[in-house]
Amino acid sequence: MKSWIPNFVTLLNLFCGCAAIICILDLRFIPAFWFLFASGWFDFADGLVARALNVSSEHGKELDSLADMVSFGVVPAMIYYVLLLLPVDLAPASPPAITWSWYAAPALFVALFSALRLAKFNLDTRQSENFLGVATPTSTVYATGLMLIVATNPDWAPYVLSRWVLYPSILIMSFLLVSEYPMFSFKLKGFGWAGNETKYIFAALAIGLLTVLWTSAFPFIVVVYLILNLAFPPPSSAKQPL
Incomplete structure (x- = not known):
């Protein structure tokens, strides 16, 4: 019975993703952001709960991918x-x-390339400490950031709504979702500097951007993440069971 507790948390991720879609179609961008925030939290929490209860199942892994397809695809x-x-x-x-x-x-x-990404990740044995290609939550953070700029920053909104911004964003993110380029994850190798240099630099830059730009910061944070990966690509590694 306890094996269903992580699955329930995963279903909360899916529920919040569906609610976010309804809000987006209603142009209620701020509630959509909070539902997506909750989706991300539940996506993180289901793994914590599974490890805390010492449970794991193929059913749970498949359910997690289906929920991620909605919330982050x-x-x-x-x-x-x-x-x-x-x-x-x-x-x-x-x-x-x-x-x-x-x-x-x-x-x-x-959505199509997110599905390809998730299917690829489920079978890929090279992604545990780091990723190959952009993870679906990262793609979602970028899109959500554009949405927040439209909702909260009227001076920048016309630039975001330009097709010269949106079409390239769609094409680049679609490509990066299925690319083979290594991207660092946010798992720390302890708390020391060695082995975590790029992650700490990214965290400092992200906090700086949030401090200066607040709700308009998220697309720029993703761009910084991509630039750091281009400049300092991490090694890929074998994927461990979730």
Whole structure:
């Protein structure tokens, strides 16, 4: 019975992801952000609970991937889709009709490539301490950051809503999701400096960006993460059981 406790936490991740989609389609971007924040927390917590209870199952691993596909695959695709529908000079307070649009359809590439990413990760034996390609939560943080800028920063919102920003963001993130380029994870090798240099530098830069830009910081934090990985690529390693 206790093996279902981590699964329940995983289902909370899925529930919050579904709720975030509803909020995004309603152009309620701030509640969507908090649902996504909760999704990320539950995604982290289910593993902690499983280890604390000393339980593990193939069923739980598959359920975790299905929940992640919604929260970190479909959700960012919906964010891009809705942002592409918003005219540059239109605030979320004056919502357009959310309907099918061919020019917004490329946003769905993020969902497709997230599915490929998660399927690949489930079978890949090289990813434990670090990743190959961008993890789906990182892709979601970037998309969520664009959404927050539109919701909270009217001076920057027109730039974010430009198709010259959104289309390249979709294409680059889709490519990075399935790329073979090594990316560091946030697991620390102890608390010393040695072996954690890039992670500590990234943490310091992320805190600095949050302090200066606050809700507008998240896309820039992801860009810094990508630049650090390009400059100091980590080694890949064998994946251990979750």
